[in-house]
Amino acid sequence: MILVTGATGHLGGATVEHLLKHLAPHEFAILARDEHKAKSFIEKGIEVRIGDFDDTDSLDRALNGITKLLLIPTIVPHRLEQNKRVIDVAVKNKVKHILYTGISFKNIEETATAGLEAHFETEDYIVASGLSYTFLRNNLYMDVLPFYGGETLYEKGFYLPAGKGKVPFALRREMGEAAANVLLQEGHENKIYEIAASELYSYEDIANTLSKLLGRSITYTDADPETFKQVLIENELDEFIVFILTGFNVDTKNGHFETLTYDLEKLIGRKPIGLEKGLVEVFRLSQ
Numbered sequence: 481m482i483l484v485t486g487a488t489g490h491l492g493g494a495t496v497e498h499l500l501k502h503l504a505p506h507e508f509a510i511l512a513r514d515e516h517k518a519k520s521f522i523e524k525g526i527e528v529r530i531g532d533f534d535d536t537d538s539l540d541r542a543l544n545g546i547t548k549l550l551l552i553p554t555i556v557p558h559r560l561e562q563n564k565r566v567i568d569v570a571v572k573n574k575v576k577h578i579l580y581t582g583i584s585f586k587n588i589e590e591t592a593t594a595g596l597e598a599h600f601e602t603e604d605y606i607v608a609s610g611l612s613y614t615f616l617r618n619n620l621y622m623d624v625l626p627f628y629g630g631e632t633l634y635e636k637g638f639y640l641p642a643g644k645g646k647v648p649f650a651l652r653r654e655m656g657e658a659a660a661n662v663l664l665q666e667g668h669e670n671k672i673y674e675i676a677a678s679e680l681y682s683y684e685d686i687a688n689t690l691s692k693l694l695g696r697s698i699t700y701t702d703a704d705p706e707t708f709k710q711v712l713i714e715n716e717l718d719e720f721i722v723f724i725l726t727g728f729n730v731d732t733k734n735g736h737f738e739t740l741t742y743d744l745e746k747l748i749g750r751k752p753i754g755l756e757k758g759l760v761e762v763f764r765l766s767q
């Protein structure tokens with residue numbers, strides 16, 4: 481039996497959507513913290529197991545009889561602790577194969593993003609646990625670009641401390657599809673996949689493509705990281721979000737996401753969506 485965590489979220493939701501194309505609703509289960517949030521899954525006939533990464537007993541009940549587990553971590557500062565709890569409970573419940581969605585990153589020792597190393601520490605913990613694993617190291621979501629652009633994108637353009645760094649931005653729904661295929665297929669045990677588009681994009685590329693799509697100029701300004709952080713703080717963004725936003729973009733500037741792989745392409749059986757079509761989708765532009 482498959483269990484998908486994070487199913488009420490974006491990535492897990494996309495995974496479930498793809499699973500439903502190949503499995504009957506009763507052939508897998510999802511983990512949710514709250515039955516109300518999981519209403520749409522219950523209505524589809526999917527088994528909803530209530531569990532919280534912060535509650536060992538709930539996880540123990542939820543993982544009973546599970547053989548394949550997709551662990552999508554949260555973004556909270558103590559996620560390593562949560563992940564270790566899930567892994568321990570998975571071992572106790574004799575789960576055979578765990579899929580973990582971490583991050584595709586060149587040199588984690590040099591990261592400017594607080595807490596990012598937790599993904600690699602989780603992977604080490606999984607390897608040490610003896611469970612069969614598949615590590616789906618997701619590169620950055622193209623879906624976050626409207627958030628990175630902010631409310632002033634159309635007037636002021638992108639203002640980010642990302643330098644000339646390039647990122648193989650991919651759609652979260654295609655990453656979910658890849659995760660679903662790994663759940664559905666055999667032969668992915670003890671493999672590591674770098675999940676990313678098959679092309680690299682700079683913010684200049686993104687601004688230029690968006691300009692073309694909108695028929696108006698969208699600029700990109702390379703921000704000084706400290707000034708950028710201050711601007712976010714003045715705009716009353718949550719401190720943790722400020723660290724994440726600054727960190728991811730400084731890491732971009734330093735080339736840590738500049739990895740070109742074809743793992744996503746192989747896992748979904750086609751080229752991932754390109755920049756132009758992807759931007760139409762994430763910015764909800766009609767063509």
Ligand SMILES: NC(=O)c1ccc[n+]([C@@H]2O[C@H](COP(=O)([O-])OP(=O)(O)OC[C@H]3O[C@@H](n4cnc5c(N)ncnc54)[C@H](OP(=O)(O)O)[C@@H]3O)[C@@H](O)[C@H]2O)c1
Pocket residue numbers: 485486487488489490491492512513514517531532533534552553554555618619620621624
């Ligand atoms: N690669 C990237 O660009 C990028 C960007 C952002 C984030 N990420 C990572 O990718 C993960 C998934 O992204 P997403 O967009 O799908 O996130 P999301 O939409 O925020 O979904 C997070 C999911 O985690 C669940 N969750 C939160 N706390 C939990 C807990 N204590 N126990 C059990 N489940 C819990 C949420 O359940 P509820 O519905 O109950 O809240 C939700 O289903 C993030 O958490 C983060 O680690 C990657």
